[in-house]
Amino acid sequence: MKHQISITVNGAPYSREVEPRLLLVHFLRETLHLTGTHVGCDTSQCGACTIRLNGQAVKSCTVFAVQANGGDVTTVEGLAQSGELHPIQEAFHECHGLQCGFCTPGMMMAVTQLLDRYPEPTLEQIKHQLDGNICRCTGYHNIIKAVQVAGKKIRAREARVGLS
Amino acid sequence: MFPAAFEYHRPTTLHEALALLEEFGDNAKLMSGGHSLIPSMKLRLIQPEHLIDLASIDALKGIRVDDDVITIGAATTHWEVESSRDIKEALPVLCEVARVIADPQVRNRGTMGGSLANSDPAADWPATIVALDAELVCRSQRGERVVQAAEWFQDLFVTALMDGEILCAIRFKHLPPRTAAAYQKLPHPASRFALVGVSAAVTTDESGRCIEARVGITGVHKHAVHAREVEQSLKGRPFAPAVISSAATMADSGLEIADDIHFSAQDRRELCRTYVERTLKQTYQRMLDCDFQGK
Numbered sequence: 295m296k297h298q299i300s301i302t303v304n305g306a307p308y309s310r311e312v313e314p315r316l317l318l319v320h321f322l323r324e325t326l327h328l329t330g331t332h333v334g335c336d337t338s339q340c341g342a343c344t345i346r347l348n349g350q351a352v353k354s355c356t357v358f359a360v361q362a363n364g365g366d367v368t369t370v371e372g373l374a375q376s377g378e379l380h381p382i383q384e385a386f387h388e389c390h391g392l393q394c395g396f397c398t399p400g401m402m403m404a405v406t407q408l409l410d411r412y413p414e415p416t417l418e419q420i421k422h423q424l425d426g427n428i429c430r431c432t433g434y435h436n437i438i439k440a441v442q443v444a445g446k447k448i449r450a451r452e453a454r455v456g457l458s
Numbered sequence: 459m460f461p462a463a464f465e466y467h468r469p470t471t472l473h474e475a476l477a478l479l480e481e482f483g484d485n486a487k488l489m490s491g492g493h494s495l496i497p498s499m500k501l502r503l504i505q506p507e508h509l510i511d512l513a514s515i516d517a518l519k520g521i522r523v524d525d526d527v528i529t530i531g532a533a534t535t536h537w538e539v540e541s542s543r544d545i546k547e548a549l550p551v552l553c554e555v556a557r558v559i560a561d562p563q564v565r566n567r568g569t570m571g572g573s574l575a576n577s578d579p580a581a582d583w584p585a586t587i588v589a590l591d592a593e594l595v596c597r598s599q600r601g602e603r604v605v606q607a608a609e610w611f612q613d614l615f616v617t618a619l620m621d622g623e624i625l626c627a628i629r630f631k632h633l634p635p636r637t638a639a640a641y642q643k644l645p646h647p648a649s650r651f652a653l654v655g656v657s658a659a660v661t662t663d664e665s666g667r668c669i670e671a672r673v674g675i676t677g678v679h680k681h682a683v684h685a686r687e688v689e690q691s692l693k694g695r696p697f698a699p700a701v702i703s704s705a706a707t708m709a710d711s712g713l714e715i716a717d718d719i720h721f722s723a724q725d726r727r728e729l730c731r732t733y734v735e736r737t738l739k740q741t742y743q744r745m746l747d748c749d750f751q752g753k
Contacts, residue, residue, distance in 0.1 A: 297466060315460055317460075336459050338563075338564065339648050341561070350537075352566055356492065356567070357567070358492075360466050361511060363468075404562065408562075422557070422562075423562050425560075425561040425650065426560070426561025426563040426564060
């Protein structure tokens with residue numbers, strides 16, 4: 295039996311009829327055509343499919359779309375605002391925190407949670423919070439740099455907002 | 459990968475969930491965080507006709523610290539335990555265990571009760587509930603039943619949970635004074651399941667003599683177990699490195715350990731003894747540092 299679900303994705307409401315076995319990642323990619331979220335291992339290890347669901351970073355290959363009914367989802371497409379890159383995107387760009395780019399959408403979504411939890415993360419916190427995202431190219435060196443730079447950018451932006 | 463088709467149910471009360479479980483029986487599967495179940499369904503190792511999602515039942519969630527007992531709702535996530543100030547104060551070893559389970563995304567979804575009801579032989583919580591002598595509170599339409607941790611794990615992926623029952627909460631006693639606890643594991647590099655994981659809680663008297671020792675082991679046997687011989691060997695003796703090293707040589711005694719893709723049986727026995735020794739020595743160090751658990 296199909297279920298009618300309503301999910302807010304990147305601020306826009308969507309209502310669709312789905313089979314219970316439809317995974318959230320396929321709902322995003324194939325039903326809503328938001329293909330920024332990638333399917334990597336499909337076994338909840340690599341983290342390429344990471345999105346935010348109700349504020350939490352989750353692996354969307356291991357959540358059914360019906361479970362997200364009524365929920366609020368942010369994908370990588372929701373990071374940039376009015377044509378401006380998100381500080382995390384800027385930092386990955388500037389620090390070259392990627393090579394092939396396949397893991398990058400999931401990596402950046404995991405970083406959004408990391409910096410929410412630890413605005414000034416230590417190296418240990420960065421590594422611990424990125425345990426669920428695998429990158430086969432970079433050796434993580436520039437990803438870690440990008441996280442540190444992104445944290446600084448976000449703190450600087452918040453300071454500016456606070457002043458104005 | 460797509461699972462086989464199923465009907466999805468999302469009860470909002472325990473009463474409703476128990477009624478669904480009674481109605482569909484063996485054709486139903488309960489889902490908490492789903493982080494073992496969904497991968498198994500995608501591989502079609504499990505093909506339930508009815509999936510009962512417990513995520514909307516508030517009675518199964520939350521952490522409560524009372525004077526006599528700490529209660530964790532079965533559907534409380536690993537992250538909720540990891541980040542709980544109440545738990546950090548009352549029984550910090552639980553935070554330590556939670557923070558080394560899988561990865562942050564999995565800890566956001568996976569739950570303590572889900573892990574214990576699934577009883578994966580390499581999961582982290584099982585060793586700890588054994589070492590802390592927890593109680594598992596189960597409910598069915600017939601009423602409530604409480605199972606001791608030592609009796610919970612019965613075989614590979616088999617627990618004491620009976621047909622028609624839902625695991626609702628896990629209860630921990632506050633540890634007695636002069637008790638230290640620790641958890642150490644060797645994680646699989648990809649899945650981070652415990653290739654071996656050891657949880658220990660040791661109580662000494664004023665003179666440093668061990669009066670109670672509990673050691674739980676996961677990852678080596680078909681389910682989590684007490685290291686009974688180690689516990690017996692420590693009791694009544696001064697809790698000190700030489701005694702710990704000697705006791706740890708008995709860690710794998712009586713366990714069924716076979717060769718697998720990771721290790722030969724002999725290597726795994728060695729790892730088991732090594733991790734029991736390391737965990738107990740960390741416990742000992744914490745006693746020296748007066749880093750005691752709980753009240």
